[in-house]
Amino acid sequence: MMSRILTYRELLLAAIIIVLIAVFAYRAPGFASPESLANIFNDTAILIILALGQMAVILTRSIDLSVAANLSFTGMAVAMMNAAYPGIPLPVLILCALAIGAALGAINGFMVWKIGIPAIVATLGTLTVYRGMAFVLSGGAWVNQTQMTPIFLDAPRTSVLGLPVLGWTAILVIALIAVTFTRTVFGRTLYAAGGNPTAALYAGINVGRTRFFAFMLSGALAGLCGYLWVSRYAVAYVDIAAGFELDTVAACVIGGISTLGGIGSVGGAVLGALFLGVIKNALPVINISPFWQMAISGLVIIIAVLFNARQERRKGRLILRDAAKQRPSLVNAQAGGAAA
Amino acid sequence: MSVVQAAHHTLTPLLEMRGISKAFPGVKALDQVDVILYPGTVTALIGENGAGKSTLVKILTGIYQPDGGEILVDGAPVEFGNADAAIRSGITAIHQETVLFDELSVAENIFLGHAPRDRLGLVNWAAMNARAAALLTSIDAPISPYTRLKDLSIAHRHLVAIARALSVEARVVIMDEPTAALSYKEVEDLFRIIERLKKQGKAILFISHKFEEVYEIAEHFVVFRDGRSIGSGLLSQTGQDEIVRMMVGRSVEHVFPKVDVTIGNTVLKVSGYSHPTEFDNISFDLHRGEILGLYGLVGAGRSELCQALFGITRPSAGMVELEGRPIALHSPRDAIAAGIVYVPEERGRHGVVLQMPIFQNISMATLGKTTRAGFLRQAEEFALARRYAERLDLRAAALSVPVGTLSGGNQQKVVVGKWLATRPKVIILDEPTKGIDIGSKAAVHAFMSELASEGLSVIMVSSELPEILGMSDRVLVMREGRMAGTWRRDELDAETLVRAATGNV
Ligand SMILES: Nc1ncnc2c1ncn2[C@@H]1O[C@H](COP(=O)(O)OP(=O)(O)OP(=O)(O)O)[C@@H](O)[C@H]1O
Numbered sequence: 072m073m074s075r076i077l078t079y080r081e082l083l084l085a086a087i088i089i090v091l092i093a094v095f096a097y098r099a100p101g102f103a104s105p106e107s108l109a110n111i112f113n114d115t116a117i118l119i120i121l122a123l124g125q126m127a128v129i130l131t132r133s134i135d136l137s138v139a140a141n142l143s144f145t146g147m148a149v150a151m152m153n154a155a156y157p158g159i160p161l162p163v164l165i166l167c168a169l170a171i172g173a174a175l176g177a178i179n180g181f182m183v184w185k186i187g188i189p190a191i192v193a194t195l196g197t198l199t200v201y202r203g204m205a206f207v208l209s210g211g212a213w214v215n216q217t218q219m220t221p222i223f224l225d226a227p228r229t230s231v232l233g234l235p236v237l238g239w240t241a242i243l244v245i246a247l248i249a250v251t252f253t254r255t256v257f258g259r260t261l262y263a264a265g266g267n268p269t270a271a272l273y274a275g276i277n278v279g280r281t282r283f284f285a286f287m288l289s290g291a292l293a294g295l296c297g298y299l300w301v302s303r304y305a306v307a308y309v310d311i312a313a314g315f316e317l318d319t320v321a322a323c324v325i326g327g328i329s330t331l332g333g334i335g336s337v338g339g340a341v342l343g344a345l346f347l348g349v350i351k352n353a354l355p356v357i358n359i360s361p362f363w364q365m366a367i368s369g370l371v372i373i374i375a376v377l378f379n380a381r382q383e384r385r386k387g388r389l390i391l392r393d394a395a396k397q398r399p400s401l402v403n404a405q406a407g408g409a410a411a
Numbered sequence: 412m413s414v415v416q417a418a419h420h421t422l423t424p425l426l427e428m429r430g431i432s433k434a435f436p437g438v439k440a441l442d443q444v445d446v447i448l449y450p451g452t453v454t455a456l457i458g459e460n461g462a463g464k465s466t467l468v469k470i471l472t473g474i475y476q477p478d479g480g481e482i483l484v485d486g487a488p489v490e491f492g493n494a495d496a497a498i499r500s501g502i503t504a505i506h507q508e509t510v511l512f513d514e515l516s517v518a519e520n521i522f523l524g525h526a527p528r529d530r531l532g533l534v535n536w537a538a539m540n541a542r543a544a545a546l547l548t549s550i551d552a553p554i555s556p557y558t559r560l561k562d563l564s565i566a567h568r569h570l571v572a573i574a575r576a577l578s579v580e581a582r583v584v585i586m587d588e589p590t591a592a593l594s595y596k597e598v599e600d601l602f603r604i605i606e607r608l609k610k611q612g613k614a615i616l617f618i619s620h621k622f623e624e625v626y627e628i629a630e631h632f633v634v635f636r637d638g639r640s641i642g643s644g645l646l647s648q649t650g651q652d653e654i655v656r657m658m659v660g661r662s663v664e665h666v667f668p669k670v671d672v673t674i675g676n677t678v679l680k681v682s683g684y685s686h687p688t689e690f691d692n693i694s695f696d697l698h699r700g701e702i703l704g705l706y707g708l709v710g711a712g713r714s715e716l717c718q719a720l721f722g723i724t725r726p727s728a729g730m731v732e733l734e735g736r737p738i739a740l741h742s743p744r745d746a747i748a749a750g751i752v753y754v755p756e757e758r759g760r761h762g763v764v765l766q767m768p769i770f771q772n773i774s775m776a777t778l779g780k781t782t783r784a785g786f787l788r789q790a791e792e793f794a795l796a797r798r799y800a801e802r803l804d805l806r807a808a809a810l811s812v813p814v815g816t817l818s819g820g821n822q823q824k825v826v827v828g829k830w831l832a833t834r835p836k837v838i839i840l841d842e843p844t845k846g847i848d849i850g851s852k853a854a855v856h857a858f859m860s861e862l863a864s865e866g867l868s869v870i871m872v873s874s875e876l877p878e879i880l881g882m883s884d885r886v887l888v889m890r891e892g893r894m895a896g897t898w899r900r901d902e903l904d905a906e907t908l909v910r911a912a913t914g915n916v
């Protein structure tokens with residue numbers, strides 16, 4: 072969000088993604104075609120949305136391990152509602168998904184805020200609990216394509232200007248979150264509460280409540296993704312998106328969201344998710360086995376973390392071109408670069 | 412230079428830094444500076460905020476690597492690739508922003524990183540605690556090595572930091588503003604320690620913005636300005652005015668520009684305020700336009716009283732009335748809403764978010780004023796930040812750089828600016844000029860006076876007698892958590908206050 076290093080980092084990440092695409096396109100012509108790229112983006116849309124929710128939580132020095140379980144429960148719930156009452160209009164179902172997700176997120180937030188359970192412990196617990204709830208709700212049964220209404224299934228796939236609505240949803244969420252994080256009081260308090268909780272408290276910011284809302288946001292986005300996921304894959308069962316919470320954390324880490332809180336940008340998280348998306352889509356194209364895909368993804372995450380650590384270390388050893396102004400005076404600080 | 416060499420033709424330098432340079436993005440922190448330290452001698456390093464003093468300390472202790480220049484120990488060139496290398500060459504430091512660990516014991520804090528080992532390579536706890544106890548005794552610190560750090564007062568934490576610096580076999584001891592926010596008594600204790608180190612032949616580099624201390628303890632001085640060494644010599648042959656001129660390039664007047672203000676009605680009334688462990692039965696009135704000095708030794712409970720008034724800790728008894736109405740203070744939010752703000756003493760922990768840009772730190776407590784319907788208006792945030800930065804003479808490459816890249820004194824100005832920006836009714840300033848150089852100090856004091864004349868009421872905690880005497884309309888002295896008395900401006904004199912603070916009547 073703030074220092075030059077981060078924007079530099081984002082540029083670098085974007086460059087790496089472009090180079091990767093170019094390399095893959097060399098091996099598999101057509102990989103870089105507009106349709107293929109739109110497809111990759113669409114394929115990564117859910118990860119992007121979840122990563123942004125995860126980012127809000129990580130900014131406040133917490134972590135949400137229950138996003139995938141939340142997605143699974145909410146997806147199951149709306150799928151069953153759709154199957155049982157086909158008459159409920161889709162917007163209502165989507166609102167339900169957001170609300171259920173937000174409620175599950177609020178449970179996490181409440182435990183962290185009011186009971187004082189560490190986030191990692193609280194959400195590790197609800198990870199199991201929410202999956203269990205999905206099982207109890209469905210009795211272990213699947214909701215199949217045939218049981219869901221056509222509109223429920225088709226809405227996210229409808230193509231607008233060459234990109235399915237699912238992809239557009241991600242773009243909308245990115246825009247909303249970017250504005251929220253950089254331009255609203257809530258966004259600022261996320262950074263302050265994570266950057267230095269004590270100083271934030273002294274400044275009159277309620278750190279616990281900020282965390283609570285971060286969890287709720289993450290939950291609401293997970294709920295939305297519950298619907299998107301079920302409709303995209305046209306099936307709902309207990310184990311959907313198993314382990315996906317780790318992908319969201321990985322996207323954030325690759326994107327430079329500091330797990331120590333208070334540092335990171337929306338652009339970084341999105342690029343981190345896209346990076347994983349490109350890898351995931353490209354490896355099968357160039358015939359690399361799924362086992363290797365996982366190993367390579369893992370390796371990339373480790374490299375990203377190392378890169379992060381190196382960046383931190385290099386701070387203060389950067390060599391200056393030349394201080395043109397002989398004294399650091401209050402230059403008219405431009406608004407640019409500040410909140411980018 | 413020649414003066415020093417003349418005076419020391421018999422002494423060989425213990426440590427020499429020649430032509431040291433260090434640049435950060437946008438700032439040349441050090442530009443070819445020279446510093447020489449002699450055994451058994453205290454050298455004072457003097458300079459404005461951001462002059463490069465702490466950067467030099469970090470280079471000497473291996474935390475930063477210089478871009479150019481050389482360091483000689485006993486005439487032989489050395490290089491410190493990391494902090495460990497510097498320690499092995501016998502250089503140790505008490506840093507300006509000391510990092511100690513709340514959850515660890517005093518002994519663990521002292522020996523972190525170089526704990527005594529047994530034959531198996533495991534930490535030898537018995538030896539560590541024994542050596543810690545010995546060290547603490549040697550500096551007259553009444554602290555048990557087993558205590559957890561978080562249970563210590565600020566003054567005692569400070570002693571732990573000193574013990575930590577002395578726990579390695581050092582020949583060069585660096586102290587970066589060790590006396591900021593210490594009251595004269597702790598300063599005396601510290602000076603006794605320094606005298607002892609001197610007798611042991613150690614070379615000491617002493618950094619302070621307080622001239623009385625510099626003249627009392629140091630023999631040599633080096634002045635930095637904007638990252639360059641401007642002058643050096645013997646303090647016995649150089650007047651304070653001359654040094655100030657070297658420092659800021661002009662002479663500074665009116666360090667305490669107190670303007671007389673007509674004191675108005677009672678704004679804040681505190682009665683019978685008590686805390687289970689920190690303070691007892693404190694009562695006072697604060698009037699419109701008044702500056703109330705809060706004096707006492709470090710650990711007298713002044714900060715704790717202020718924290719309770721800001722809703723951070725809960726008092727066990729007593730009442731606070733603001734403009735005649737009792738108010739409940741359960742959180743800083745309540746206090747800010749009521750118009751009471753607190754500028755905390757520990758800026759690193761309570762004051763700033765280091766990775767956030769300056770302008771966002773300054774607007775942090777006033778987000779309501781720079782927003783519309785929950786949306787931030789960046790232009791206004793910048794305008795606000797620029798206004799206070801200019802008033803307080805904040806030196807930074809831009810308002811959008813992270814606060815963590817500022818020098819200690821400039822960080823302090825960010826903290827003060829943040830709270831002044833809230834335009835409160837009552838402002839509690841806890842050591843407001845801690846670590847601020849004399850030129851900027853005058854700016855802060857002038858600003859304080861101006862705010863008071865506009866009707867703001869100020870409670871100023873300070874351990875610096877001249878500041879208390881110069882700025883206060885009234886002084887309340889606390890001793891061991893209790894009120895030792897209050898004095899009006901016309902009744903004030905240094906001796907009375909010191910007696911009241913120490914209890915030596
Ligand atoms: N890590 C850093 N990154 C960028 N700039 C830095 C960094 N550390 C210091 N600076 C800059 O280097 C200059 C010198 O800072 P330094 O901390 O050495 O000052 P100082 O003399 O110790 O001041 P003070 O009296 O306020 O403690 C300042 O302009 C500061 O902003």
Ligand SMILES: [Mg+2]
Nearest residue numbers: 464465507819
């Ligand atoms: Mg300094």
